[in-house]
Amino acid sequence: MIDKDRIYAEPQTQVSDFVFDEQVARVFPDMIKRSVPGYPTVMESTGLIAGQYATPGSLIYDLGCSLGAATQAIRRHVRADGCRVIAVDNASAMVERCREYLSAQDAMIEELLPVEVLQADILALRLQPCSVVVLNFTLQFIAPELRLGLLRQIYESLLPGGVLILSEKLEFADSFTGSELQRLHYAFKRANGYSELEIAQKRTAIERVMLPDTLDTHRLRLQDAGFAQVVPWFQCFNFCSLIGFK
Structure with missing residues:
Protein backbone atom coordinates (compact mmCIF):
# COMPACT_ATOMS: atom_id res chain seq x y z
CA MET A 1 0.00 0.00 0.00
CA ILE A 2 1.51 3.32 -1.13
CA ASP A 3 0.86 6.27 1.19
CA LYS A 4 -0.82 9.24 -0.51
CA ASP A 5 1.02 12.54 -0.60
CA ARG A 6 -0.86 15.06 1.54
CA ILE A 7 2.16 17.00 2.83
CA TYR A 8 0.88 20.33 1.48
CA ALA A 9 -2.86 19.63 1.74
CA GLU A 10 -3.39 21.88 4.77
CA PRO A 11 -2.51 25.61 4.95
CA GLN A 12 0.93 26.24 6.44
CA THR A 13 1.76 29.48 8.22
CA GLN A 14 5.29 29.33 6.84
CA VAL A 15 6.25 26.91 4.10
CA SER A 16 9.70 25.46 4.79
CA ASP A 17 12.21 24.56 2.10
CA PHE A 18 11.65 21.13 0.60
CA VAL A 19 13.83 18.35 2.08
CA PHE A 20 13.99 14.62 1.41
CA ASP A 21 13.09 13.63 4.97
CA GLU A 22 11.12 10.71 6.40
CA GLN A 23 7.81 12.43 5.66
CA VAL A 24 8.72 12.78 1.97
CA ALA A 25 10.25 9.30 1.76
CA ARG A 26 7.02 7.77 3.04
CA VAL A 27 4.89 9.30 0.25
CA PHE A 28 7.55 9.71 -2.45
CA PRO A 29 6.26 7.04 -4.90
CA ASP A 30 2.87 8.77 -4.96
CA MET A 31 4.36 12.27 -4.97
CA ILE A 32 6.75 11.74 -7.87
CA LYS A 33 4.25 9.90 -10.06
CA ARG A 34 1.62 12.63 -9.59
CA SER A 35 4.12 15.50 -9.91
CA VAL A 36 6.51 14.58 -12.76
CA PRO A 37 4.92 14.02 -16.17
CA GLY A 38 6.22 10.85 -17.81
CA TYR A 39 8.02 9.62 -14.70
CA PRO A 40 7.14 5.91 -15.11
CA THR A 41 8.27 6.04 -18.75
CA VAL A 42 11.56 7.72 -17.82
CA MET A 43 12.31 5.15 -15.13
CA GLU A 44 11.55 2.09 -17.24
CA SER A 45 13.37 3.57 -20.25
CA THR A 46 16.39 4.28 -18.06
CA GLY A 47 16.64 0.56 -17.44
CA LEU A 48 16.21 -0.21 -21.13
CA ILE A 49 18.94 2.27 -22.13
CA ALA A 50 21.28 0.91 -19.46
CA ALA A 80 25.52 -8.20 -19.47
CA ASP A 81 27.42 -10.65 -17.28
CA GLY A 82 29.15 -9.51 -14.11
CA CYS A 83 27.61 -6.03 -13.82
CA ARG A 84 26.66 -4.49 -10.50
CA VAL A 85 24.90 -1.30 -9.45
CA ILE A 86 25.99 1.32 -6.94
CA ALA A 87 23.01 3.45 -5.89
CA VAL A 88 23.81 6.65 -4.00
CA ASP A 89 21.70 9.21 -2.14
CA ASN A 90 22.55 11.69 0.60
CA ALA A 91 19.21 11.46 2.43
CA SER A 92 19.14 8.79 5.13
CA ALA A 93 15.35 8.36 4.95
CA MET A 94 15.51 7.74 1.20
CA VAL A 95 18.43 5.31 1.51
CA GLU A 96 16.68 3.28 4.19
CA ARG A 97 13.52 2.88 2.14
CA CYS A 98 15.52 2.28 -1.04
CA ARG A 99 17.13 -0.72 0.62
CA GLU A 100 13.70 -2.01 1.66
CA TYR A 101 12.34 -1.72 -1.90
CA LEU A 102 15.37 -3.47 -3.38
CA SER A 103 15.11 -6.28 -0.81
CA ALA A 104 11.47 -6.73 -1.84
CA GLN A 105 12.55 -6.89 -5.48
CA ASP A 106 15.14 -9.54 -4.58
CA ALA A 107 12.39 -11.62 -2.99
CA MET A 108 10.28 -11.53 -6.16
CA ILE A 109 12.86 -11.94 -8.94
CA GLU A 110 15.83 -14.30 -9.10
CA GLU A 111 19.27 -13.61 -10.56
CA LEU A 112 19.13 -9.82 -10.35
CA LEU A 113 22.23 -7.64 -10.53
CA PRO A 114 23.84 -7.10 -7.12
CA VAL A 115 23.33 -3.61 -5.70
CA GLU A 116 25.20 -1.59 -3.11
CA VAL A 117 23.21 1.31 -1.66
CA LEU A 118 25.34 4.09 -0.23
CA GLN A 119 24.41 7.14 1.81
CA ALA A 120 26.87 9.71 0.51
CA ASP A 121 27.25 13.13 -1.06
CA ILE A 122 27.74 12.45 -4.77
CA LEU A 123 29.95 15.55 -5.00
CA ALA A 124 32.40 13.93 -2.58
CA LEU A 125 32.19 10.45 -4.08
CA ARG A 126 35.17 9.09 -5.99
CA LEU A 127 33.63 7.30 -8.96
CA GLN A 128 35.18 4.07 -10.20
CA PRO A 129 35.36 3.13 -13.90
CA CYS A 130 31.81 2.44 -15.10
CA SER A 131 29.77 1.92 -18.26
CA VAL A 132 26.54 3.72 -17.29
CA VAL A 133 25.78 6.62 -14.95
CA VAL A 134 22.21 7.65 -14.15
CA LEU A 135 21.56 11.19 -12.90
CA ASN A 136 17.78 11.48 -12.88
CA PHE A 137 16.22 14.64 -11.38
CA THR A 138 19.31 15.20 -9.23
CA LEU A 139 21.49 17.82 -10.91
CA GLN A 140 18.78 20.46 -10.40
CA PHE A 141 19.29 20.19 -6.61
CA ILE A 142 23.05 20.79 -6.83
CA ALA A 143 24.47 24.32 -6.68
CA PRO A 144 24.84 25.56 -10.28
CA GLU A 145 28.55 26.35 -9.87
CA LEU A 146 29.24 22.72 -8.90
CA ARG A 147 27.38 21.01 -11.74
CA LEU A 148 30.11 21.12 -14.37
CA GLY A 149 32.68 19.61 -12.00
CA LEU A 150 30.38 16.68 -11.25
CA LEU A 151 29.71 16.07 -14.94
CA ARG A 152 33.43 16.17 -15.73
CA GLN A 153 34.09 13.58 -13.05
CA ILE A 154 31.32 11.39 -14.48
CA TYR A 155 32.75 11.72 -17.99
CA GLU A 156 36.26 10.80 -16.83
CA SER A 157 34.90 7.77 -14.96
CA LEU A 158 32.98 6.38 -17.93
CA LEU A 159 34.55 3.60 -19.94
CA PRO A 160 34.87 4.08 -23.73
CA GLY A 161 31.38 3.82 -25.19
CA GLY A 162 29.79 4.58 -21.82
CA VAL A 163 26.75 6.79 -21.35
CA LEU A 164 25.26 9.28 -18.93
CA ILE A 165 21.47 9.23 -18.60
CA LEU A 166 20.32 12.65 -17.37
CA SER A 167 16.76 13.72 -16.57
CA GLU A 168 15.78 17.20 -15.37
CA LYS A 169 13.02 19.74 -15.10
CA LEU A 170 13.64 22.47 -17.67
CA GLU A 171 13.73 26.24 -17.59
CA PHE A 172 12.98 28.12 -20.83
CA ALA A 173 14.56 31.25 -22.27
CA ASP A 174 11.37 31.90 -24.24
CA SER A 175 8.80 33.22 -21.77
CA PHE A 176 5.80 32.02 -23.81
CA THR A 177 7.08 28.44 -23.97
CA GLY A 178 7.97 28.48 -20.30
CA SER A 179 4.62 29.82 -19.13
CA GLU A 180 2.58 27.50 -21.34
CA LEU A 181 4.47 24.36 -20.35
CA GLN A 182 4.25 25.38 -16.70
CA ARG A 183 0.50 25.83 -17.14
CA LEU A 184 0.25 22.32 -18.59
CA HIS A 185 2.38 20.96 -15.76
CA TYR A 186 -0.01 22.42 -13.21
CA ALA A 187 -2.94 20.97 -15.18
CA PHE A 188 -1.20 17.59 -14.94
CA LYS A 189 -0.99 17.97 -11.16
CA ARG A 190 -4.66 18.94 -10.90
CA ALA A 191 -5.63 15.94 -13.02
CA ASN A 192 -3.74 13.79 -10.52
CA GLY A 193 -5.72 15.14 -7.59
CA TYR A 194 -3.59 17.98 -6.25
CA SER A 195 -5.47 21.07 -5.06
CA GLU A 196 -4.52 24.66 -5.85
CA LEU A 197 -3.28 25.00 -2.26
CA GLU A 198 -1.05 21.92 -2.59
CA ILE A 199 0.38 23.12 -5.90
CA ALA A 200 1.09 26.60 -4.54
CA GLN A 201 2.67 25.45 -1.26
CA LYS A 202 4.81 22.80 -2.98
CA ARG A 203 6.00 25.44 -5.45
CA THR A 204 7.02 27.71 -2.57
CA ALA A 205 8.81 24.87 -0.80
CA ILE A 206 10.82 23.72 -3.78
CA GLU A 207 11.61 26.88 -5.73
CA ARG A 208 14.50 27.83 -3.42
CA VAL A 209 16.17 24.42 -3.52
CA MET A 210 15.53 23.21 -7.09
CA LEU A 211 17.16 25.41 -9.75
CA PRO A 212 16.46 24.11 -13.28
CA ASP A 213 18.44 24.96 -16.43
CA THR A 214 17.47 25.39 -20.07
CA LEU A 215 18.01 22.56 -22.51
CA ASP A 216 20.72 24.59 -24.24
CA THR A 217 22.51 25.09 -20.91
CA HIS A 218 22.43 21.34 -20.29
CA ARG A 219 23.70 20.57 -23.77
CA LEU A 220 26.57 23.08 -23.64
CA ARG A 221 27.59 22.02 -20.13
CA LEU A 222 27.63 18.36 -21.12
CA GLN A 223 29.77 19.17 -24.14
CA ASP A 224 32.10 21.23 -21.95
CA ALA A 225 32.38 18.21 -19.63
CA GLY A 226 33.56 16.10 -22.59
CA PHE A 227 30.41 14.53 -24.01
CA ALA A 228 30.79 14.97 -27.78
CA GLN A 229 27.28 13.72 -28.51
CA VAL A 230 24.22 14.71 -26.47
CA VAL A 231 20.88 13.24 -27.54
CA PRO A 232 17.49 14.25 -26.07
CA TRP A 233 15.32 11.13 -25.97
CA PHE A 234 12.24 12.18 -24.02
CA GLN A 235 10.28 15.30 -23.14
CA CYS A 236 6.91 15.68 -21.46
CA PHE A 237 5.89 19.28 -20.83
CA ASN A 238 8.76 20.91 -18.92
CA PHE A 239 10.67 17.71 -18.11
CA CYS A 240 13.35 16.25 -20.35
CA SER A 241 15.79 13.32 -20.53
CA LEU A 242 19.11 13.21 -22.37
CA ILE A 243 21.89 10.74 -23.13
CA GLY A 244 25.51 11.91 -23.11
CA PHE A 245 27.81 9.61 -25.08
CA LYS A 246 31.51 9.15 -24.38
Whole structure:
Protein backbone atom coordinates (compact mmCIF):
# COMPACT_ATOMS: atom_id res chain seq x y z
CA MET A 1 0.00 0.00 0.00
CA ILE A 2 1.51 3.32 -1.13
CA ASP A 3 0.86 6.27 1.19
CA LYS A 4 -0.82 9.24 -0.51
CA ASP A 5 1.02 12.54 -0.60
CA ARG A 6 -0.86 15.06 1.54
CA ILE A 7 2.16 17.00 2.83
CA TYR A 8 0.88 20.33 1.48
CA ALA A 9 -2.86 19.63 1.74
CA GLU A 10 -3.39 21.88 4.77
CA PRO A 11 -2.51 25.61 4.95
CA GLN A 12 0.93 26.24 6.44
CA THR A 13 1.76 29.48 8.22
CA GLN A 14 5.29 29.33 6.84
CA VAL A 15 6.25 26.91 4.10
CA SER A 16 9.70 25.46 4.79
CA ASP A 17 12.21 24.56 2.10
CA PHE A 18 11.65 21.13 0.60
CA VAL A 19 13.83 18.35 2.08
CA PHE A 20 13.99 14.62 1.41
CA ASP A 21 13.09 13.63 4.97
CA GLU A 22 11.12 10.71 6.40
CA GLN A 23 7.81 12.43 5.66
CA VAL A 24 8.72 12.78 1.97
CA ALA A 25 10.25 9.30 1.76
CA ARG A 26 7.02 7.77 3.04
CA VAL A 27 4.89 9.30 0.25
CA PHE A 28 7.55 9.71 -2.45
CA PRO A 29 6.26 7.04 -4.90
CA ASP A 30 2.87 8.77 -4.96
CA MET A 31 4.36 12.27 -4.97
CA ILE A 32 6.75 11.74 -7.87
CA LYS A 33 4.25 9.90 -10.06
CA ARG A 34 1.62 12.63 -9.59
CA SER A 35 4.12 15.50 -9.91
CA VAL A 36 6.51 14.58 -12.76
CA PRO A 37 4.92 14.02 -16.17
CA GLY A 38 6.22 10.85 -17.81
CA TYR A 39 8.02 9.62 -14.70
CA PRO A 40 7.14 5.91 -15.11
CA THR A 41 8.27 6.04 -18.75
CA VAL A 42 11.56 7.72 -17.82
CA MET A 43 12.31 5.15 -15.13
CA GLU A 44 11.55 2.09 -17.24
CA SER A 45 13.37 3.57 -20.25
CA THR A 46 16.39 4.28 -18.06
CA GLY A 47 16.64 0.56 -17.44
CA LEU A 48 16.21 -0.21 -21.13
CA ILE A 49 18.94 2.27 -22.13
CA ALA A 50 21.28 0.91 -19.46
CA GLY A 51 20.67 -2.54 -20.88
CA GLN A 52 21.93 -1.39 -24.27
CA TYR A 53 25.15 0.23 -23.05
CA ALA A 54 26.21 -1.70 -19.93
CA THR A 55 29.31 -3.75 -20.70
CA PRO A 56 30.18 -7.11 -19.10
CA GLY A 57 31.86 -6.84 -15.71
CA SER A 58 31.24 -3.10 -15.36
CA LEU A 59 29.76 -0.85 -12.72
CA ILE A 60 26.54 1.11 -13.15
CA TYR A 61 25.90 4.16 -10.96
CA ASP A 62 22.50 5.55 -9.96
CA LEU A 63 23.39 8.93 -8.46
CA GLY A 64 20.64 10.57 -6.45
CA CYS A 65 18.80 7.26 -6.47
CA SER A 66 15.97 8.30 -4.10
CA LEU A 67 13.92 5.11 -3.56
CA GLY A 68 15.71 3.21 -6.32
CA ALA A 69 13.13 3.21 -9.12
CA ALA A 70 15.83 3.55 -11.79
CA THR A 71 17.98 0.90 -10.09
CA GLN A 72 15.05 -1.50 -10.09
CA ALA A 73 14.52 -0.89 -13.83
CA ILE A 74 18.24 -1.37 -14.49
CA ARG A 75 18.12 -4.72 -12.74
CA ARG A 76 15.18 -5.79 -14.93
CA HIS A 77 16.90 -4.86 -18.20
CA VAL A 78 20.68 -5.30 -17.92
CA ARG A 79 21.76 -8.74 -19.14
CA ALA A 80 25.52 -8.20 -19.47
CA ASP A 81 27.42 -10.65 -17.28
CA GLY A 82 29.15 -9.51 -14.11
CA CYS A 83 27.61 -6.03 -13.82
CA ARG A 84 26.66 -4.49 -10.50
CA VAL A 85 24.90 -1.30 -9.45
CA ILE A 86 25.99 1.32 -6.94
CA ALA A 87 23.01 3.45 -5.89
CA VAL A 88 23.81 6.65 -4.00
CA ASP A 89 21.70 9.21 -2.14
CA ASN A 90 22.55 11.69 0.60
CA ALA A 91 19.21 11.46 2.43
CA SER A 92 19.14 8.79 5.13
CA ALA A 93 15.35 8.36 4.95
CA MET A 94 15.51 7.74 1.20
CA VAL A 95 18.43 5.31 1.51
CA GLU A 96 16.68 3.28 4.19
CA ARG A 97 13.52 2.88 2.14
CA CYS A 98 15.52 2.28 -1.04
CA ARG A 99 17.13 -0.72 0.62
CA GLU A 100 13.70 -2.01 1.66
CA TYR A 101 12.34 -1.72 -1.90
CA LEU A 102 15.37 -3.47 -3.38
CA SER A 103 15.11 -6.28 -0.81
CA ALA A 104 11.47 -6.73 -1.84
CA GLN A 105 12.55 -6.89 -5.48
CA ASP A 106 15.14 -9.54 -4.58
CA ALA A 107 12.39 -11.62 -2.99
CA MET A 108 10.28 -11.53 -6.16
CA ILE A 109 12.86 -11.94 -8.94
CA GLU A 110 15.83 -14.30 -9.10
CA GLU A 111 19.27 -13.61 -10.56
CA LEU A 112 19.13 -9.82 -10.35
CA LEU A 113 22.23 -7.64 -10.53
CA PRO A 114 23.84 -7.10 -7.12
CA VAL A 115 23.33 -3.61 -5.70
CA GLU A 116 25.20 -1.59 -3.11
CA VAL A 117 23.21 1.31 -1.66
CA LEU A 118 25.34 4.09 -0.23
CA GLN A 119 24.41 7.14 1.81
CA ALA A 120 26.87 9.71 0.51
CA ASP A 121 27.25 13.13 -1.06
CA ILE A 122 27.74 12.45 -4.77
CA LEU A 123 29.95 15.55 -5.00
CA ALA A 124 32.40 13.93 -2.58
CA LEU A 125 32.19 10.45 -4.08
CA ARG A 126 35.17 9.09 -5.99
CA LEU A 127 33.63 7.30 -8.96
CA GLN A 128 35.18 4.07 -10.20
CA PRO A 129 35.36 3.13 -13.90
CA CYS A 130 31.81 2.44 -15.10
CA SER A 131 29.77 1.92 -18.26
CA VAL A 132 26.54 3.72 -17.29
CA VAL A 133 25.78 6.62 -14.95
CA VAL A 134 22.21 7.65 -14.15
CA LEU A 135 21.56 11.19 -12.90
CA ASN A 136 17.78 11.48 -12.88
CA PHE A 137 16.22 14.64 -11.38
CA THR A 138 19.31 15.20 -9.23
CA LEU A 139 21.49 17.82 -10.91
CA GLN A 140 18.78 20.46 -10.40
CA PHE A 141 19.29 20.19 -6.61
CA ILE A 142 23.05 20.79 -6.83
CA ALA A 143 24.47 24.32 -6.68
CA PRO A 144 24.84 25.56 -10.28
CA GLU A 145 28.55 26.35 -9.87
CA LEU A 146 29.24 22.72 -8.90
CA ARG A 147 27.38 21.01 -11.74
CA LEU A 148 30.11 21.12 -14.37
CA GLY A 149 32.68 19.61 -12.00
CA LEU A 150 30.38 16.68 -11.25
CA LEU A 151 29.71 16.07 -14.94
CA ARG A 152 33.43 16.17 -15.73
CA GLN A 153 34.09 13.58 -13.05
CA ILE A 154 31.32 11.39 -14.48
CA TYR A 155 32.75 11.72 -17.99
CA GLU A 156 36.26 10.80 -16.83
CA SER A 157 34.90 7.77 -14.96
CA LEU A 158 32.98 6.38 -17.93
CA LEU A 159 34.55 3.60 -19.94
CA PRO A 160 34.87 4.08 -23.73
CA GLY A 161 31.38 3.82 -25.19
CA GLY A 162 29.79 4.58 -21.82
CA VAL A 163 26.75 6.79 -21.35
CA LEU A 164 25.26 9.28 -18.93
CA ILE A 165 21.47 9.23 -18.60
CA LEU A 166 20.32 12.65 -17.37
CA SER A 167 16.76 13.72 -16.57
CA GLU A 168 15.78 17.20 -15.37
CA LYS A 169 13.02 19.74 -15.10
CA LEU A 170 13.64 22.47 -17.67
CA GLU A 171 13.73 26.24 -17.59
CA PHE A 172 12.98 28.12 -20.83
CA ALA A 173 14.56 31.25 -22.27
CA ASP A 174 11.37 31.90 -24.24
CA SER A 175 8.80 33.22 -21.77
CA PHE A 176 5.80 32.02 -23.81
CA THR A 177 7.08 28.44 -23.97
CA GLY A 178 7.97 28.48 -20.30
CA SER A 179 4.62 29.82 -19.13
CA GLU A 180 2.58 27.50 -21.34
CA LEU A 181 4.47 24.36 -20.35
CA GLN A 182 4.25 25.38 -16.70
CA ARG A 183 0.50 25.83 -17.14
CA LEU A 184 0.25 22.32 -18.59
CA HIS A 185 2.38 20.96 -15.76
CA TYR A 186 -0.01 22.42 -13.21
CA ALA A 187 -2.94 20.97 -15.18
CA PHE A 188 -1.20 17.59 -14.94
CA LYS A 189 -0.99 17.97 -11.16
CA ARG A 190 -4.66 18.94 -10.90
CA ALA A 191 -5.63 15.94 -13.02
CA ASN A 192 -3.74 13.79 -10.52
CA GLY A 193 -5.72 15.14 -7.59
CA TYR A 194 -3.59 17.98 -6.25
CA SER A 195 -5.47 21.07 -5.06
CA GLU A 196 -4.52 24.66 -5.85
CA LEU A 197 -3.28 25.00 -2.26
CA GLU A 198 -1.05 21.92 -2.59
CA ILE A 199 0.38 23.12 -5.90
CA ALA A 200 1.09 26.60 -4.54
CA GLN A 201 2.67 25.45 -1.26
CA LYS A 202 4.81 22.80 -2.98
CA ARG A 203 6.00 25.44 -5.45
CA THR A 204 7.02 27.71 -2.57
CA ALA A 205 8.81 24.87 -0.80
CA ILE A 206 10.82 23.72 -3.78
CA GLU A 207 11.61 26.88 -5.73
CA ARG A 208 14.50 27.83 -3.42
CA VAL A 209 16.17 24.42 -3.52
CA MET A 210 15.53 23.21 -7.09
CA LEU A 211 17.16 25.41 -9.75
CA PRO A 212 16.46 24.11 -13.28
CA ASP A 213 18.44 24.96 -16.43
CA THR A 214 17.47 25.39 -20.07
CA LEU A 215 18.01 22.56 -22.51
CA ASP A 216 20.72 24.59 -24.24
CA THR A 217 22.51 25.09 -20.91
CA HIS A 218 22.43 21.34 -20.29
CA ARG A 219 23.70 20.57 -23.77
CA LEU A 220 26.57 23.08 -23.64
CA ARG A 221 27.59 22.02 -20.13
CA LEU A 222 27.63 18.36 -21.12
CA GLN A 223 29.77 19.17 -24.14
CA ASP A 224 32.10 21.23 -21.95
CA ALA A 225 32.38 18.21 -19.63
CA GLY A 226 33.56 16.10 -22.59
CA PHE A 227 30.41 14.53 -24.01
CA ALA A 228 30.79 14.97 -27.78
CA GLN A 229 27.28 13.72 -28.51
CA VAL A 230 24.22 14.71 -26.47
CA VAL A 231 20.88 13.24 -27.54
CA PRO A 232 17.49 14.25 -26.07
CA TRP A 233 15.32 11.13 -25.97
CA PHE A 234 12.24 12.18 -24.02
CA GLN A 235 10.28 15.30 -23.14
CA CYS A 236 6.91 15.68 -21.46
CA PHE A 237 5.89 19.28 -20.83
CA ASN A 238 8.76 20.91 -18.92
CA PHE A 239 10.67 17.71 -18.11
CA CYS A 240 13.35 16.25 -20.35
CA SER A 241 15.79 13.32 -20.53
CA LEU A 242 19.11 13.21 -22.37
CA ILE A 243 21.89 10.74 -23.13
CA GLY A 244 25.51 11.91 -23.11
CA PHE A 245 27.81 9.61 -25.08
CA LYS A 246 31.51 9.15 -24.38
